[in-house]
Amino acid sequence: MNLRELVDSQRFCQGLTPGQCTGLAACAGERSFAPGDYLLRQHAVADTFYLVLSGEVQIRLAVPGQGVVTLETIGPDEAVGWSWFVPPHRCQFDAHAVLPTRTLAFAAAPLRALMEQDPTVGYAVLKTLVGTLTQRVQSCRLQVLDVYAPPGA
């Protein structure tokens, strides 16, 4: 699949016109990471929106006193990072490839500009992002509930 076909095959392109997909493809590139490589670094400028095509990525946070804690793992068809969308556009976590990982990487500034200019594109991308966020929030709530704890623990 070439880059354009990859972009077209993403969920958010379904329902968009070829012209709108061209706009999205213009912000995108394919980027691969070897195990141990970082997609995002905590505190760095969040300038990229990644969609994982294959591989596995860990979201990690350095916690004083606990070292680096892995909060979740991200797999194929899932988005990595939303700080690129929300000012001040700084990464809150590390994202680190565990397996050889292929991604579709969108440059944040032109993507935001495109979403601003064409609300239909903006809405399509946001739907993907909100879907991801919903899953993550639900996961976090269940993790906080500690559902597997022994009764009375």
Added chain:
Amino acid sequence: MGMDATLPAPWRIAWRRPESAAGDVFTWAVEPVDGTGSSFLPGQFNMLYAYGIGEVPVSISSDPAGTPWLHTIRAVGSVTRPMAALKVGEVIGLRGPYGSAWPLVAAEGGDLLIVAGGLGLAPLRSAIYQALRRRSHYRGVYVLYGTRSAADVLFADELAAWRDGGQIEVAVTVDRATPDWSGEVGVVTRLIHRAGFDPATTTALLCGPEIMMRFAVLALQQRGVPDKAIHLSLERNMKCAVGYCGHCQLGPHFVCRDGPVLAWPRLSNLLGVMEL
């Protein structure tokens, strides 16, 4: 069963194995003292009686094709804690097997998806053994397992062997990662979104804490698995285990007799309702 269904028969603890680093989970292999065994279906449970202490329902976690029968128990309270202290060779009372089974035969021809949380892997292990023996009758077999942390992964060696064996796809995730864990982190519902099963032909078997199962059902529905293909194993306090006393009632169902395995359409209005 060939015996009074409410009268425990003497069974001996043939061997015992700790299953958790904390020591609170253990497996018992039990054999009938008089030598006459019977058979069970994956998903069924027995009432185990610690003489003079009390009786609790526990699923059978072994291969239905083999003996001795295994029960994997977590010591949580007034009966299971004293059980944890019993020694190999001691005799307990056992009656059963009781209850409904996983629909493994009906699932043949399609994908089989097993979603287990925490100790919920125990009642599903017998289903996995059966599915492995009849592997060619299924398209794909997927085991998705979530638990609290690396130290809580139940049957870790077997999970690894199943994964390495290549006959079934196994994914394990933990809610809390410790430095010794390099696998997936996040709740088990996330694995449902990623697994490669075909929703239209899938039969899903779920066992774990009820909240986990509710969200797993939601994830399955989002993937397009039909409600009638989703089966859950439920736990309710039990006394008679044979449909007399009403202790295990959940809406119109007696979990001991109609369950513990029930299809989602029979449960959708009942789970999550307070006080049921």
